[in-house]
Amino acid sequence: MTERDFATIKSFGLNAVRIPVPYFIFGDCKPFIGCIEELDKAFNWAEKYELSILIDLHTVPGSQNGFDNGGISGVCKWAKQPESVQFTLSLLERLAERYGKRKGLYGIQILNEPITEKMWDLFDIQNRYKPVDEEMAKGSGPISLKFLRSFYIDAYRVMRKHMPEDKAVVFHDGFDLKSWKDFMREEEFKNVVLDTHQYLMVAEANGCEKNLEAYVKYIQENFEKDVEEMQKYFPVICGEWSLFNSYGTGVDTKGGQSPLNGVEANTEILSSDEKKELYSTIAKAQLNAWKKGSGHFYWNYKLLLDTVNEPGWIGWDSWDLGKCVAQDWYPIEKN
Template sequence: MNIKGVNLGNWLVLEKWMSPALFDGTTAEDEYYLPRQLSKEAYESRIKVHRSSYITERDFAEIKSFGMNTVRIPVPYFIFGDCPPFIGCAEELDKAFAWAAKYGLQVLIDLHTVPGSQNGFDNGGLSGVVKWAQQPESVEFTLKVLEKLAERYGCHQALWGIEIVNEPLLEAAWDTFNSMERYPAVDPEMAKGSAPITLGFLKEFYIKAYRRMRKFLPEDKAVVFHDGFDILAWKDFMREEEFKNVVLDTHQYLMVAEMDGCQQTLEAYVKYVKEVLEPVIEEMEQYFPVICGEWCLFNSLACGHDTNGGRSVLNGVEGITEETFTPEEKKKIYTTLADVQLEAWAKGSGYFYWNYKLLLDTVNDSNWIGWDAWDFGKCVVQGWFPVQK
């Protein structure tokens, strides 16, 4: 199956910039600190309302109508409700599976956060801390969560696969992302000793996870692993007969290309996709089915200013007050980038757009000009992204 998918980010794993109102009345920048700054009642009430309204059955019908066949659902390590003060969300995932089955969609479960954090990003649940790999008890806890996910959903008709862990930050990308400065830690003591994950550790962890998940996961369900932002490092990995139906996930954003020095012009973006990304996808597809598990149309050019690698209003980067381009010019930028990126992912085994929706008012709040490109529904409706046949 060629994957045409979309991510349901910010539903079960929160990201402040995607729905800032959830964090009102707090200084929390991530999910770790939100329940520590609200009363138990206020936190539980907010989370329950958010989860029940942000994604519903109707969204699955809409995703199907856009021509998609798969959803990638980020879940937190506390999905099973065993890590207070956080609230579990297995019931919501159960509902998602029922909706997916009804509308003929497949599901990729993506373990998006782990205790101690694998990357220090805000979307890892704990900003500015990268200590998961140094904590054997956290690593073991993660393996148990993966086992439980495999046991609970492994034989479900709507399951396409399970992704072991989202975006572990390897040494190769440590300086590019600079997560210690980009997402400053609230507690410097907690962040002390943070370090990139080594390739050796990650390979060993993936093999352990594969073996423990396969006890419950039939071979027709995929085990997906993320490249840690070092896609070419995996050529000699899992080549043995034992490993069946293993899929490589790579995340490729134009804002990361900008961070790596790509000029903020349409020509430069197109050249980057064609000459850097496409050949790499094609090369790695010889070893594994390759999916681009996260990408989007967002870029600084269409925002009208340098976003410093996708830093938002919430990171203190002010937007502009008026559009730089006419709607027609903007549409040309986005449709060109949609076409060239879809061509690149077609050299592999498919893609998942990030993200299905955001709770941002990009019309009335001029600070957010250009940020509707992260919202798949808005991209489709505005004709920036072609409805898939």
């Protein structure tokens, strides 16, 4: 990521970026290399181009979900390690202290995608994401909503000490969006935003048929209605979504499995015009759904894959916002 990327994001008519950061960002978790200077650069670029930043703590020691993007595939033990939980709180406080008063800060997301029972069972995590070290994975399991609620309140309090009330504290729904209606209703909690991640690959795992009509119906009857319902309790953002779906790849991806997981898409089943109809239609439907809330962030701005020359990746360019824009799948709406 360079200054040019922030200029491009601005040219797309967007006004904010969500930046995932690892728990070792400050360089105090050997052997991992710190990267705080890169986040400093991002703030300088964002402020130049009048973009705001949502800092997203994407990983924690012991992992909060067992995903392959959660730090340790197949391992989910963070919530059972008091020292890791305390480290996470101190890390969030340091981030709030460093960036809390920056002009370019929209807010800080406490933790990306902590997994609760519903998603743990749906995705059968330890079979889907095989642990490299089976011994390390022993004792892994989902995080209870009770624990997550308590942790979020602790995190809010340590962060708010350094963040004025015009900066948002963002919390993820743990893949259980409608379980938060009675949360943080007290006067103490100011400018708290609820983040939900809605993907068509999860819709498929929930039984959605793999065709355009079914996708649009699911978006309208689930994504849109659920966001609208929860917007009554919190400002709701869809912090991750994309145009990716199995129909566009030509194979059943089993909820987003890739060639890295042994699921390859090697044959184009849709013409260029058919792809444009598929992706532009579900883009419009999803953008209409997010308008029922308070904003959205596409995952991801840029994917470092050559989906043209590398076999197995048909359909995966739909994860890349720049490629979606270039192919007229994603509408640019200038302010």
